[in-house]
Amino acid sequence: MPFIDINTWKTAFPLLEEITRLKPVTWLNPSRDETEHNPVLPVSRQDLQDAEKLWERFASYLAQSFPETVPSSGIIESPLKAIPYMQEMCNKQLGLTLPGKLLLKCDNELPIAGSIKARGGIFEVLHYAEQLALQSGLLKPEESYTVLKEERFKKLFSSYTIGVGSTGNLGLSIGLISAKLGFNVSVYMSAEAKKWKKDLLRSIGATVLEFSGDFSEAITAGRTATLANPKGYFVDDENSKLLFLGYSVAAIRLKNQLDALHIRIDEKHPLFVYSPCGVGGSPGGIAFGLRQIFGKDVHCFFAEPTHSPSVLIGLLTGKMNKVSVHDFGIDNITEADGLAVGRPSAFASGISKLLISGIYSLEDAELFRLLYMLGKTENIFLEPSATAGLKGPYQIAKSDYYSKHSINPAQITHIAWATGGALVPKDEMAAFYKKGEQLFTKQH
Numbered sequence: 418m419p420f421i422d423i424n425t426w427k428t429a430f431p432l433l434e435e436i437t438r439l440k441p442v443t444w445l446n447p448s449r450d451e452t453e454h455n456p457v458l459p460v461s462r463q464d465l466q467d468a469e470k471l472w473e474r475f476a477s478y479l480a481q482s483f484p485e486t487v488p489s490s491g492i493i494e495s496p497l498k499a500i501p502y503m504q505e506m507c508n509k510q511l512g513l514t515l516p517g518k519l520l521l522k523c524d525n526e527l528p529i530a531g532s533i534k535a536r537g538g539i540f541e542v543l544h545y546a547e548q549l550a551l552q553s554g555l556l557k558p559e560e561s562y563t564v565l566k567e568e569r570f571k572k573l574f575s576s577y578t579i580g581v582g583s584t585g586n587l588g589l590s591i592g593l594i595s596a597k598l599g600f601n602v603s604v605y606m607s608a609e610a611k612k613w614k615k616d617l618l619r620s621i622g623a624t625v626l627e628f629s630g631d632f633s634e635a636i637t638a639g640r641t642a643t644l645a646n647p648k649g650y651f652v653d654d655e656n657s658k659l660l661f662l663g664y665s666v667a668a669i670r671l672k673n674q675l676d677a678l679h680i681r682i683d684e685k686h687p688l689f690v691y692s693p694c695g696v697g698g699s700p701g702g703i704a705f706g707l708r709q710i711f712g713k714d715v716h717c718f719f720a721e722p723t724h725s726p727s728v729l730i731g732l733l734t735g736k737m738n739k740v741s742v743h744d745f746g747i748d749n750i751t752e753a754d755g756l757a758v759g760r761p762s763a764f765a766s767g768i769s770k771l772l773i774s775g776i777y778s779l780e781d782a783e784l785f786r787l788l789y790m791l792g793k794t795e796n797i798f799l800e801p802s803a804t805a806g807l808k809g810p811y812q813i814a815k816s817d818y819y820s821k822h823s824i825n826p827a828q829i830t831h832i833a834w835a836t837g838g839a840l841v842p843k844d845e846m847a848a849f850y851k852k853g854e855q856l857f858t859k860q861h
């Protein structure tokens with residue numbers, strides 16, 4: 418690791434002054450591709466379509482193995498909802514009447530894992546299981562995948578071990594699908610990961626290993642241990658193309674949902690999407706998918722906690738995964754579980770750099786206030802990380818982004834991506850809500 422002279426960086430990028438002082442900031446990406454055609458990337462439109470097909474091949478298996486996916490015929494998807502009461506309350510609280518319409522993409526309701534990790538994590542494990550099953554000759558290419566429930570496949574998978582480093586939600590999604598298929602699964606977690614997540618994983622037969630220190634250390638330890646086993650497969654949150662592609666399929670589904678609501682997206686009617694960001698895989702994958710479909714008419718923003726602005730610093734400095742927030746004296750301590758990440762995904766950030774519109778940061782207190790406000794107005798309960806996108810429309814409206822892009826704010830469709838919440842135990846959620854209410858009341 419080269420020595421990083423913070424003052425030199427601050428001179429080159431004045432916004433770092435605010436970032437290192439833990440102030441909420443808005444950064445607009447000067448490298449966003451503004452041409453009609455998307456730039457050449459390490460993933461293609463074909464990859465996106467292939468990823469969608471993999472989900473379809475597994476739909477019959479998922480419907481049989483997870484009853485909650487029966488209503489959607491084994492397709493793991495979440496609703497898109499208007500949240501007018503929340504919009505009204507935000508208008509009052511955040512000091513601006515938002516023109517355009519605010520929608521919530523409810524990945525907190527995703528079946529099986531209750532978070533956005535159901536997209537990437539489950540996808541990568543299914544991809545691996547398919548490879549093994551086909552190579553073994555037990556599965557024939559045109560056969561219905563419902564056979565994967567049979568004992569002979571469980572026996573095959575039980576000789577392999579899947580490892581993953583996780584602050585929680587990724588571990589849950591990988592653990593739940595791997596255990597169902599019959600794999601051995603080891604989840605490497607940071608010690609401060611929530612107890613209920615560790616308990617749930619252990620209850621389904623996963624091995625949970627705890628590491629003091631930050632998430633990157635858990636990943637490093639997990640990678641080393643898993644790859645030492647010739648029949649080990651490591652799901653690498655810091656560099657995974659498959660996680661990325663699993664997330665990207667959300668864009669195809671979202672397009673169908675917008676069509677069903679008769680919301681058209683074009684140059685005059687742009688789509689603004691605001692996604693909570695950890696390593697940048699889920700928001701990056703979704704941004705990639707959306708840019709394939711809507712081109713430059715979609716404007717994607719990432720949201721990070723002021724204490725964990727890892728992708729922000731990576732993209733701003735251009736150093737990507739070569740720098741961590743610790744190098745800039747930032748502690749990476751936040752209650753936003755899925756976002757407590759010190760270093761961005763190498764794979765995802767190279768792509769996001771060309772596609773996204775910007776990144777904003779916000780304080781933990783704001784996440785809890787938003788959690789409370791959404792619960793109160795819409796009766797929707799998210800985990801703290803998952804609320805970060807709700808601030809986006811208000812934060813970006815205060816920047817000069819609209820004028821730079823000649824956008825009429827009244828024509829924008831805003832989507833805040835709600836990334837998790839369904840699996841949070843009731844008493845924990847009640848405590849989050851109460852904390853949000855207290856912070857909200859204190860502010861008034």
Ligand SMILES: *Cc1c(COP(=O)(O)O)cnc(C)c1O
Binds near residue numbers: 695756800802
């Ligand atoms: C993982 C996670 C994110 C961020 O996804 P990354 O791929 O790490 O950027 C956001 N919200 C929740 C609830 C998560 O679990």
